[in-house]
Amino acid sequence: MPYHTFKCSECIPDRAMHAVIKGPGEDLTSCLPLGYLNTIPGTISERGCAFCGAKHVIGSPMKDVIHLSHGPVGCTYDTWHTKRYISDNDNFQLKYTAATDMKEKHVVFGAEKMLKQNIIDCFKAFPHIKRMSIYQTCASALIGDDINAVAKKVMDEMPDVDIFVCNAPGFGGPSQSGGHHKINIAWIDQKVGTFEPEIKSKYVINYVGDYNIQGDSEIMIDFFQRMGIQVLSSFTGNGSYDDLRGMHLAHLNVLECARSSEYICNELRKRYGIPRLDIDGFGFEPLSASLMKVAMFFGLEKEAQAIIDDETARWRPELNWYAKRLKGKKICLWPGGSKLWHWAHVIEEEMGVKVVSVYSKFGHQGDFEKGVARCSEGALAIDDPNELEGLEAMEMLQPDCVLTGVRPGEVSKKMRVPYLNIHAYDNGPYKGFEGWVRLARDLYNAIYSPIHQLSGLDISKDEIPTDKGFMTRQMISDVNIIGDGTTPIEERPYTGEWDIVTKLRGKKYPKLESQQQLGMV
């Protein structure tokens, strides 16, 4: 068994099977870490809680909803929306979040009355919003407040509002993933089938498991709509509450992040017979294949091919410019969940960087199966690493860049290893063809930033050169690029706009509209 023991974890024998190195000839029957188990006491895990997974990953991207945590204000404050899941309604759900601010007296005497008043106050404060999600926390779960009953009472008194209750307290699972599960099942049990959105096309999908980080979902939905496909609901990036109540009417569930939302797709298949198609929205080749698969399901191959040809012609040369300069660089791919398998192979294939490690704090063994299957020999896969293990891995692997979230990213910066924020993104969106070039650009900028020339100098002892200036990124990156005229003229750094998402809002889709005019249902 190719298990890897970190020196810093030798004193924690339970960690023994949580890291593996993919050796020659290894496959998934010999090389797979444990995953999604209770946190081992003493490892100082960096996981989030189940409430956080339910509310801040899946619930909160819903845009036309008041999001109310029923619990101490700290649960909401400490995990306040820090992901950039934007929306086309002026980011209502990012700007406002609410908490009932439970105190000791509520723990003793109950908090249902106070919850009811909070719900009413919230609807009064935002009279244009008629939908609400309430999230249970540890405190309100332990005292046994019946949130569903309170919500029902309010809905009876205020017939124009609709309330969803998510009972995923912090302790409801080993990690945030427990919350993903609970909110998926709660949504299909409580809300799917309670609303009938307008069907405007012969081709109808739910786009599931994308949270519109810096516009990712909007980029993908644009492709589908250009083909003439109606995206009935987006689960849940830029998603609308009522559209998501109508998920049962789609013909196909197109699933991106199976980790966070395969549960609802499985249930939709079981209860409504809607097939589940897993896709990869990142990277030119996987994205092209994914668009073509969705198109083939409906017989829209020509439409998909036109998009793939246009986008590839426009963006491939710019991707190539970066790929030439990134070739051979080593990265640690340390995201939350799905990017560890969405990117493990394609970032190597298309940008030439080598993935030397993958990890997830909350992933299940199913995620590691995909990640380990896709990454190359020698890669180190770690389940739920702690900070010391992360440091040891960086020392051992010497990556040129770490792709991760803010907290581990700041640690890697202190090690003088650049990092890219792939949770909230640096300059996303990263989905779509152009988005993939934006990721390459951010990676290039991180690795070749001139700051590394300065940050490595210790002014207390090093000699500071005063006779020459900084080397620019391109001076460093182009040392090995031969300027012999073999570089095609169209290969160049990214030329897209700063904001590529806003212009999609309100865009007209002739193929979709022509079906509406024909009264297609």
Next chain:
Amino acid sequence: MDDVMKDRVEQLADFIMKWCLWQFHSRAWDRERQNEEILTKTMQLLCDEPVNLSTPSDRCYWVDAVYLANGFKKTCPWLGIMDKKDIKLLMQGLKGRIDYLTINGSLNQELTNPIY
């Protein structure tokens, strides 16, 4: 199975492991169904046999099968000179190998969890 066949099965399994996601549904019974449906349809496509597309689920398996058949043809030129009988044997071997990697030999402890 002779060594050539074994090697060919391995090449096809590697392609699936790297470029596909359908084999990694979360439960054993899902994986059994996915492997059976998609690999059967892929075999039918490679052998020019008719493929059942009568239900939405069939169409969904079929799109993954088309991707697979095209990918196999592109990356494994030897497929083009194999006769249909051998392709069927090859695909049978592949089904066994994928079942082993994703179900029977899998270390994933969640496969038998009775609920989603």
